[in-house]
Amino acid sequence: MTISRRHLTQGTLGGLLAMPFIRPAFAQERTITLAAYGGIFQENYQAVVVDPFMRAHPGIKVTYFAMPNSAQTLGTIRAQKAAPQLDVAMFDITIGKAATDEGLLDPLTPAEFPVLADLAPSAFAPGVNSVGVTFDSLSLLYSPETVKPAPTSWRVLWDPAYSGKIAITAAPDIVGIGMTLVANRLFGGTDYKDFSRGVQALADLSPHVLSWDPKPDAYTFITNGTAQLGVGWNARGQLYSRQSAGKLGAALPEEGSLFQINTLGLVKGAPQSEAAKAFIAYALSPVAQAAFAERMFYAPVNTKAQVSAEALSATAASPERMGKMLAVDWLEVAKFRNQLNEQWRRRILTRS
């Protein structure tokens, strides 16, 4: 066949159109996909951890895949087991255990990750391949305009003055689970595995709760005046309270609270395993840990992270608060989570 001018033009044009897709292949750029929480978490994690990582590693591009919660991240990895699309995943430690049990995660070894030696012991759990990356704690959310003086105790939730003004996300959400354990200790329970007092306390509270399922979340309910008291995560609470111009406060009650651990896992059979490992090492490094703690008040897992006293005092990781924290082994909680969830549905939610 002869090559006409028309063929030539078409070929050139086609080549030009395809250019953007050909270029990355030449540049040997590697793209990893990180699945982690969306919304305000994504906004800040992208800014102080993901973007600096990409600047430090020009050959690696990180795509942030926003997930609404840990369970859905697990569902996604499970669905992709045969052909993983995600490289790194963030979820709470109980989901990390489930993912490990199902063989979805590769272990992180000290040989490959020297940074592991600097992490707090509670960042690790036996039989869990993912490793702690941030600590957060439950905190009491309140509206500074209507709840005066600022509350210092969880007991304010049971104060009749705030009946019908309370927003808490119920179990199976981990806020509801955690609050049961906090209430259990508050009302005389000595062992969190026997949570009957916590269930009873929340059942008594139920008629006074405005919503057990605040949408989009309890922080918004208080900020827009729908509710006056609530329970939420400290990091988000602290950040929102600084952005809300006095509409939302986050208190760390004197009775203490409990920690929740977010972990990072390396997906087994990840398409870009090496680049993914570089990202995990960076996310656990003192620089990234400190930056995220300063920005969003998540307590760092890396003990060498240099966090300002001001940021640290907004977390439950300050030394005077650490002693009051309820020590919870989340893997133990995972064992009775279904049972607790049933109690919630039968005894707490349906009572009004």
Place this chain on the structure above:
Amino acid sequence: MGRFGLLPLLVLPAVAVNLLTFLWPMLNLAGLSFREGMPGGGIGTDFTMATWRDLLADEFYLEILLRSVGVSLTITGFALLAGYPLAFFVHRSDARWRNLLVVACISPLLISAVVRTYGWLVILGDRGFAPSLLRGIGIDPPRLVFNMTGVIIGLVEILMPYMILSLLAGFGKLNQTLEEAAASLGAPPLTVFWRIVLPLTLPGILLGCLLTFVLTISSFITPKLLGGGRVLLLATEIYDNAIVTLNWPLAAALSLIALGVFGAAMVVYGRIARAAERAIA
């Protein structure tokens, strides 16, 4: 080809699509309900009756089923009470206005149910329009949202367009001369309505009720948003088990129960519709 000619051949593509996109997933769902749900969302690989056994032995789910059916019937009833006069008015209005009124009745469908639900949150909320109005006339307002009341109010409004459309479609047999004849024979208006209008509009009523009932029992966004986590229904349980606790076998089993409810609704509808037709004829 026989009596129907090419007809079976023409139906074939639709049948194939239905088999592939409806029946096959349904069979998969049925299969899934015979697996075991592990803590943390794992799914067992062995055949087991455990999910069904636990589900059927648990009064909690019976309560949820009864509550779902009860709530759906209540909402259907309110939607009928609110929609019937409207549909009747539209049907009887001048031909010039009728199309405009029909569009006005169904225009809420142009806005997503989620947005309308959020609208109800504002209207029914503590400082919203409805409680303020009640306070204004000296009534201490009960809690109107984040409970069953809110769910019923929201769903009735959201599903009313479907009810009105079905009613209008069924009003075709209505003939004003019959009413005039009855009135001229001395029937008071209520008797005319009871003996003439109602029987003639029954097909529309039945269709509207079936549609509203099925849509209510399968809706989960509005109950989740307006129910404040307290209104546990079949659809919200399926959602929670499928998305939050990842107990897919239980979600599958509950979905099949919901399917059974739909089937029962169809059977009841068919029976009443046939009986009504015989009664009118």
